[in-house]
Amino acid sequence: MSTTVHLAFSEAARLWPDHPFLCVVPETAEHYGIEAGELSYAEASARIERLKDGYRAAGYGHGHRAGLLLENRPDFILHWFALNALGVSVVPINAELRAAELEYLIGHSEILLAVALPERHASLAQAARAAGRPLALMRPGDTPPGALAEPPGAPDGVGEATECALLYTSGTTGRPKGCILPNEYFLHAGAWYRDIGGLARLHAGRERMLTPLPLVHMNAMAYSVMAMVCTGGCLIAIDRFHPRTWWETVRSSRATVIHYLGVMPAILMKAPPAPDDKAHQVRFGFGAGIDRSLHAPFEARFGFPLLEAWAMTETGAGAVIIANREPRHIGSSCFGKEEADVQVRLVDDAGREAGPGENGELLVRHAGDRPRFGFFAGYLKDDAATQEAWKDGWFHTGDIVRREADGYLRFVDRKKNVIRRSGENIAAVEVESVLLQHPAVKAVAVAAVPDAVRGDEVLACLVCHEPPAPGAAEALARDIVAWALTRLAYYKAPGYVAFLDALPLTATNKIQRGELKALAAGLPGSGRCTDTRAMKKRQEPVT
Known part of the structure; x- marks a missing residue:
């Protein structure tokens, strides 16, 4: 070998x-x-x-x-x-x-x-x-x-x-x-x-x-x-x-x-x-x-x-999971369920086991007497971060996942990208993927901003293929939110929309969530941001 x-x-x-x-x-x-x-x-x-x-x-x-x-x-x-x-x-x-x-x-x-x-x-x-x-x-x-x-x-x-x-x-x-x-x-x-x-x-x-x-x-x-x-x-x-x-x-x-x-x-x-x-x-x-x-x-x-x-x-x-067999539960963010050589736990913020249908942080390790088999060997020059990631003998992924009653796993979001609005957990990645399908939108990043009544509100930072003309930003923002309301539950749609020239990205073109959070905090009430919260009303069921 x-x-x-x-x-x-x-x-x-x-x-x-x-x-x-x-x-x-x-x-x-x-x-x-x-x-x-x-x-x-x-x-x-x-x-x-x-x-x-x-x-x-x-x-x-x-x-x-x-x-x-x-x-x-x-x-x-x-x-x-x-x-x-x-x-x-x-x-x-x-x-x-x-x-x-x-x-x-x-x-x-x-x-x-x-x-x-x-x-x-x-x-x-x-x-x-x-x-x-x-x-x-x-x-x-x-x-x-x-x-x-x-x-x-x-x-x-x-x-x-x-x-x-x-x-x-x-x-x-x-x-x-x-x-x-x-x-x-x-x-x-x-x-x-x-x-x-x-x-x-x-x-x-x-x-x-x-x-x-x-x-x-x-x-x-x-x-x-x-x-x-x-x-x-x-x-x-x-x-x-x-x-x-x-x-x-x-x-x-x-x-x-x-x-x-x-x-x-x-x-x-x-x-x-x-x-x-x-x-x-x-x-x-x-x-x-x-x-x-x-x-x-x-x-x-x-x-x-x-x-x-x-x-x-x-x-x-060492802990990869893939939906490579039926049923794949297409359209549910399902990524299958673990094979016998992988062990999985889902835990809430208090460290308690999440039950079927409940969201929890995904913890993983390899089965058997070598729980770190196939994993990285550690973070270079950062033993403390390595040990924190492996707390209690499980690798803490930072991903929020839900296991359904049939044992299949659904991805929800990264732990720090979940927006909690009026008791509802909203996955930033889900809102982003929908907004990205709007023909005017070139790139999007969604963040939580404080709301006095609902805890968090959804703010969408958008980069358009063609920047809105002076005076047209508010109309475009409302058009995009109206469109989003036909594709998302009302509480997931943006309560604020800001048009930017560029998103804060890492060198690998991923959203720099830390910078985005700081940027988002100063956008509501500014000239670059449209308040669309009044558009977020509970919708009648589609028949």
């Missing part, structure tokens, strides 16, 4: 040398300025071994960390595997990070090398100087520069427990945390996907998995890459999600599996139906967060199931 990611790939290359491992579609090739086409397992293996030899000759080894700022190029995976062979941990760097974020990452992770796109070398060098850290830089095709320090680890000590990657959380409530991910984390993710079966069954040597998700995130890096390595499949990592050309890419790449985020189906459903909507080879999609009202219509229109799943960077596949 393989004990490192590199050894797992080497075994796949031995079993399937002539099978395609990586595919670069023409659109991605043009965007990146690289060659389109496919790279077989044997060809990839040869390149990885050359890179490994170069890194070894330059003095890199067990215990070093190297940053990778290569976007979704094949070079990301090839350099990752080569460095992994030597016990070097990789730190994926999001290309969207800027000065302060890079300074923090370089200083916190203590990378001594960054393999990066040439246009980013200056910003990386400047950030390293600001952080007071020595940092060698190289382009993906360069000969590695000499290591700036001796490897701290023993060459023969590389194995399952060795740090394989350091992934940073998005930092929606504070500074990003560095999740230490050992080889075991990635190996188990691939094995889990290979073996889970049901509607997510993978066929050895035949799958072509298309993902627009970034390799700097665990979904693409752990699940997509390692699933293909473990089954001899082909990974099609595109530069990003292109709505207008998505189905053309799906068809031309001969994708059999796609990975998605919830916003993608919402955007794709806005396009008018076409005769060739089902003209593809996709058997299933793997993702999370699809709007409940769009789930069934999407599957009916495009002809394949979207399998909703739950996991976190911290949990990996």
Whole structure:
């Protein structure tokens, strides 16, 4: 059995040398300025071994960390595997990070090398100087520069427990945390996907998995890459999600599996139906967060199931849950129920067990005598946060979930994103997903603001495709709320609407909830905000 990611790939290359491992579609090739086409397992293996030899000759080894700022190029995976062979941990760097974020990452992770796109070398060098850290830089095709320090680890000590990657959380409530991910984390993710079966069954040597998700995130890096390595499949990592050309890419790449985020189906459903909507080879999609009202219509229109799943960077596949078997309870935010190797608890704010149909925070661990199997090894330089997350022997996810009487789990929201209005718990993500479907809305973030009578009120911050003309903001706000009232329970609709030029986002394009909360507090009563509370009246049942 393989004990490192590199050894797992080497075994796949031995079993399937002539099978395609990586595919670069023409659109991605043009965007990146690289060659389109496919790279077989044997060809990839040869390149990885050359890179490994170069890194070894330059003095890199067990215990070093190297940053990778290569976007979704094949070079990301090839350099990752080569460095992994030597016990070097990789730190994926999001290309969207800027000065302060890079300074923090370089200083916190203590990378001594960054393999990066040439246009980013200056910003990386400047950030390293600001952080007071020595940092060698190289382009993906360069000969590695000499290591700036001796490897701290023993060459023969590389194995399952060795740090394989350091992934940073998005930092929606504070500074990003560095999740230490050992080889075991990635190996188990691939094995889990290979073996889970049901509607997510993978066929050895035949799958072509298309993902627009970034390799700097665990979904693409752990699940997509390692699933293909473990089954001899082909990974099609595109530069990003292109709505207008998505189905053309799906068809031309001969994708059999796609990975998605919830916003993608919402955007794709806005396009008018076409005769060739089902003209593809996709058997299933793997993702999370699809709007409940769009789930069934999407599957009916495009002809394949979207399998909703739950996991976190911290949990990996140690506690992943997926709705890969019927009944999937489509349209209910159901993500299935745990398998025998995962244990789940739902607890209220007082730590009491939540009963059937009651919301509670999701606590998870792996079953058996290794409750942290498949999970991250901890937060770098933050033992207190690690111990807090694992309080009482359970990993506290911060997600609010409900278990129905039949045992199936429904996602409600992140714990800190729940708005409590007049005794009703409102999921910010649910309101956001509905408002995003309005044709005028480009982006949306929903927050709670204080209300003297109801406790909380719903405030929607909207970015429009075309900003409302002077004097037209109030009318547009009322139009959007009137529209929302036809799609949401009256208490969930926005009581305030504010139009912004941009939302506060993290470098990974997630809503910066802390900044949003502070921003929202000052919007009611300002010239940028329309009070729509009077529109929120209990509606008569639709007959």
